[in-house]
Amino acid sequence: MLFNSIDFAIFLPIVFILYWFVTNKSLRLQNLLIVAASYLFYGWWDWRFLSLILFSTLVDYTIGRKLSVEENQNRRKILLWASILVNLGFLGFFKYYNFFLDNFVTAFSFFGTEIKASSLNIILPVGISFYTFQTLSYSIDVYKRKLEPTKDFIAFSAFVSFFPQLVAGPIERATHLLPQFYKKRTFEYSKAVDGMRQILWGLFKKIVIADNCAEFANQIFNNSAELNGSTLVLGAIFFTFQIYGDFSGYSDIAIGTSRLFGFDLMQNFNFPYFSRDIAEFWRRWHISLSTWFRDYLYIPLGGSRGGTWMKVRNTFIIFIVSGFWHGANWTYIVWGILNAIYFLPLLLTNNNRNNLETIAQGKFFPSIKEFSFMLITFGLTVFAWIFFRAENMGHAISYISEILSPSIFSIPKFTDMSRALMTIILIAIFVLVEWKGREGHFAISHIGQRWHRSLRWTFYSLIIFAIGMFMPSVESPFIYFQF
Amino acid sequence: MKKYISNTILFILFTSLFYLTLLFLWGRYAPTIFKPTISYHLGSQGHLYSRLSEVKNYGDVDILFLGSSHAYRGFDTRVFQKNGYKSFNLGSSSQTPAQTKVLLNRYFERLNPKLVIYEVYPTIFTLDGVESSLDIIANDKNDSESLKMALKINNIKTYNTLVYAFMNDLFGFNKSFSESAVKGSDKYVPGGYVEKEIGFYQPSELEKKEISILDYQLENFSEIVQLVENKNIELILVYAPIPKVNYDSYINTGYFDSLMSRYSEYYNFNEIISLDDSLHFQDSHHLNQNGVNLFNEKLIEILNQK
Numbered sequence: 001m002l003f004n005s006i007d008f009a010i011f012l013p014i015v016f017i018l019y020w021f022v023t024n025k026s027l028r029l030q031n032l033l034i035v036a037a038s039y040l041f042y043g044w045w046d047w048r049f050l051s052l053i054l055f056s057t058l059v060d061y062t063i064g065r066k067l068s069v070e071e072n073q074n075r076r077k078i079l080l081w082a083s084i085l086v087n088l089g090f091l092g093f094f095k096y097y098n099f100f101l102d103n104f105v106t107a108f109s110f111f112g113t114e115i116k117a118s119s120l121n122i123i124l125p126v127g128i129s130f131y132t133f134q135t136l137s138y139s140i141d142v143y144k145r146k147l148e149p150t151k152d153f154i155a156f157s158a159f160v161s162f163f164p165q166l167v168a169g170p171i172e173r174a175t176h177l178l179p180q181f182y183k184k185r186t187f188e189y190s191k192a193v194d195g196m197r198q199i200l201w202g203l204f205k206k207i208v209i210a211d212n213c214a215e216f217a218n219q220i221f222n223n224s225a226e227l228n229g230s231t232l233v234l235g236a237i238f239f240t241f242q243i244y245g246d247f248s249g250y251s252d253i254a255i256g257t258s259r260l261f262g263f264d265l266m267q268n269f270n271f272p273y274f275s276r277d278i279a280e281f282w283r284r285w286h287i288s289l290s291t292w293f294r295d296y297l298y299i300p301l302g303g304s305r306g307g308t309w310m311k312v313r314n315t316f317i318i319f320i321v322s323g324f325w326h327g328a329n330w331t332y333i334v335w336g337i338l339n340a341i342y343f344l345p346l347l348l349t350n351n352n353r354n355n356l357e358t359i360a361q362g363k364f365f366p367s368i369k370e371f372s373f374m375l376i377t378f379g380l381t382v383f384a385w386i387f388f389r390a391e392n393m394g395h396a397i398s399y400i401s402e403i404l405s406p407s408i409f410s411i412p413k414f415t416d417m418s419r420a421l422m423t424i425i426l427i428a429i430f431v432l433v434e435w436k437g438r439e440g441h442f443a444i445s446h447i448g449q450r451w452h453r454s455l456r457w458t459f460y461s462l463i464i465f466a467i468g469m470f471m472p473s474v475e476s477p478f479i480y481f482q483f
Numbered sequence: 484m485k486k487y488i489s490n491t492i493l494f495i496l497f498t499s500l501f502y503l504t505l506l507f508l509w510g511r512y513a514p515t516i517f518k519p520t521i522s523y524h525l526g527s528q529g530h531l532y533s534r535l536s537e538v539k540n541y542g543d544v545d546i547l548f549l550g551s552s553h554a555y556r557g558f559d560t561r562v563f564q565k566n567g568y569k570s571f572n573l574g575s576s577s578q579t580p581a582q583t584k585v586l587l588n589r590y591f592e593r594l595n596p597k598l599v600i601y602e603v604y605p606t607i608f609t610l611d612g613v614e615s616s617l618d619i620i621a622n623d624k625n626d627s628e629s630l631k632m633a634l635k636i637n638n639i640k641t642y643n644t645l646v647y648a649f650m651n652d653l654f655g656f657n658k659s660f661s662e663s664a665v666k667g668s669d670k671y672v673p674g675g676y677v678e679k680e681i682g683f684y685q686p687s688e689l690e691k692k693e694i695s696i697l698d699y700q701l702e703n704f705s706e707i708v709q710l711v712e713n714k715n716i717e718l719i720l721v722y723a724p725i726p727k728v729n730y731d732s733y734i735n736t737g738y739f740d741s742l743m744s745r746y747s748e749y750y751n752f753n754e755i756i757s758l759d760d761s762l763h764f765q766d767s768h769h770l771n772q773n774g775v776n777l778f779n780e781k782l783i784e785i786l787n788q789k
Contacts, residue, residue: 006637020484187484187487189484189486189487192487193487193490196491418515418516419516419519421516422516422517422519457494457497457498457501458501460494460498461497461498461501461502461505462505464498464501464502465501465502465505465506465509468502468506468520468639468643469506469509469517469518469519469520469521469643470519470520471520471639472519473520473613473638473639473640
């Protein structure tokens with residue numbers, strides 16, 4: 001089920017009513033309702049893959065229970081590895097099988113040995129990269145004794161399958177989300193209203209910004225061989241806003257929806273395009289994944305405690321794995337490497353924690369220096385997104401070559417110039433609102449809080465009107481579903 | 484919780500009213516570039532406004548023509564009149580079965596035809612029907628049929644344009660509108676036909692394409708066939724002539740022919756008469772007047788033999 005669909009608009013109020021009016025007397029019933037609703041939500045796409053979620057839930061629940069009684073360190077390790085192998089095994093098979101097979105065959109043919117192997121027609125289960133990481137965090141934390149293993153199977157199932165964040169995150173830690181399923185949730189007016197506001201802003205980002213940008217990004221990337229450099233630059237910028245609007249929009253809807261049910265999910269995006277360096281960007285972009293890799297990969301590898309070589313090695317590992325997590329394609333790996341190259345100079349010169357506060361805090365305008373750094377960081381990000389969006393490495397290289405040619409100085413060409421202009425104006429308005437609200441946990445969380453109710457409602461109604469007026473005719477799925 | 488529910492209901496009411504008001508003002512005063520989901524063109528191409536104004540007082544007919552621009556540019560009601568058939572052409576641009584159903588429900592009783600000739604062009608079955616729905620919404624009255632059509636199409640452009648059209652109807656903004664019979668090279672002929680100044684097509688190679696029919700359009704089509712059959716009125720399906728280069732570009736015409744034959748009596752005129760791409764066509768889709776005359780005479784010959 002898509003958040004931006006009629007199905008979800010019907011599903012959400014029904015679950016909300018059942019949750020607060022029918023099952024509210026019993027915590028267990030509420031959790032059971034969440035499991036049922038989540039399975040329905042996921043099964044709407046393809047019910048066959050519910051078995052994967054159920055299996056993953058059973059495995060990690062059982063391993064958690066066994067870890068709670070097992071004292072022998074070697075056996076505990078075996079249990080942990082069993083969880084890792086099952087979860088990453090699923091992920092490896094569904095997501096990476098064909099990639100490894102193709103590269104294996106290519107590598108052998110390079111050395112003159114032909115291997116006969118045929119790719120499998122595998123459907124990638126939606127959200128598999130998200131929920132496997134979430135359940136892994138449980139097993140690892142239980143193993144490290146950071147978390148008491150749960151005895152409540154229903155609560156654990158609800159934690160694994162919680163529908164707002166099941167298919168595209170935020171990837172929650174068991175230590176943060178699981179305890180929320182043990183406590184009685186009480187309805188809080190301000191929390192629910194804040195959730196509605198966040199859902200509204202998420203829908204705006206997805207439908208108005210991401211989907212309109214997608215039309216041009218797709219048009220330009222799909223026909224890049226026939227377009228000039230300046231158009232390709234705009235294509236990369238459109239994609240930059242598409243992916244931000246799409247993914248952070250999803251996260252906003254997920255977080256907002258959770259708040260309606262009394263849950264708090266972690267912030268996943270914190271205005272990343274206003275970052276002054278790449279280190280700050282990575283503290284603000286897809287925070288739940290970055291911190292997951294930091295806690296479960298980077299730190300266990302030694303983090304930045306060792307010498308220069310250790311720092312370089314660990315930085316490359318974490319960025320390459322992060323790139324590969326997104327998809328089985330060399331373009332994602334190169335995107336990761338590129339970000340590691342951007343990040344390393346900051347780390348090696350101890351400048352990676354320079355910008356911990358929000359840019360121009362308490363002021364409207366940034367200083368010229370801040371603005372320049374922000375622009376440079378944005379430029380580097382746009383450049384890296386080209387690899388992320390390209391079909392393959394050849395496509396990315398030809399795309400960049402054309403940008404670096406003299407055609408960069410020619411006038412951009414679009415099939416629908418007026419619609420492109422409209423999209424650029426919408427982006428400009430969006431950036432202004434995001435800038436104004438950058439000190440909140442989402443752009444409109446504080447805007448209008450002191451206004452008279454009629455004015456505040458007019459502001460929200462304007463956003464709803466913009467969604468209705470600028471919604472593209474074709475409904476687009478969320479990009480991150482494919483990861 | 485009480486406060487939350489009452490405020491939510493109040494907000495929904497407030498925002499609905501706000502949306503309707505702003506949509507109306509936006510539709511009237513905003514520059515076209517900023518209203519991508521309102522497409523309201525009164526008196527648009529194809530003279531649908533004139534056709535639907537005329538049909539309201541037309542009376543009984545022998546033949547009712549339905550279909551896309553291939554119908555209103557392909558069945559010349561004057562030729563049929565000369566041969567003793569009173570007819571009305573209810574075709575409209577890119578009319579998909581979803582719109583044909585609306586027009587039939589509205590005007591079938593009024594025209595009370597003895598025979599329905601339904602022009603079926605393969606591409607029409609592959610369209611979502613949004614553009615054609617906008618044409619009907621802007622150029623005809625809007626009622627529950629329009630709402631049913633919009634719900635079935637389920638597209639924001641259709642919804643917004645329908646709301647805008649409802650409000651235009653409500654405030655009577657279209658009352659003074661009149662459509663000129665001659666627009667550019669098009670001339671509206673009473674009875675619904677549109678005659679185009681004679682022109683000739685210069686054929687060029689076209690890309691091969693496959694007819695992949697949308698289930699929902701086939702469902703509507705099936706309902707139309709049922710509706711006509713239930714009234715015991717004869718229905719003939721016609722694939723009007725198109726240039727040979729276009730006809731040959733479809734790789735599965737055989738499938739389309741067999742599908743149509745299952746529904747009713749069906750004639751594929753591309754296989755029945757031989758026309759010249761350069762002499763009898765206006766463009767890659769439409770006949771010119773010379774082609775229309777030949778096509779209509781052949782059709783009348785078939786009707787007379789029945």
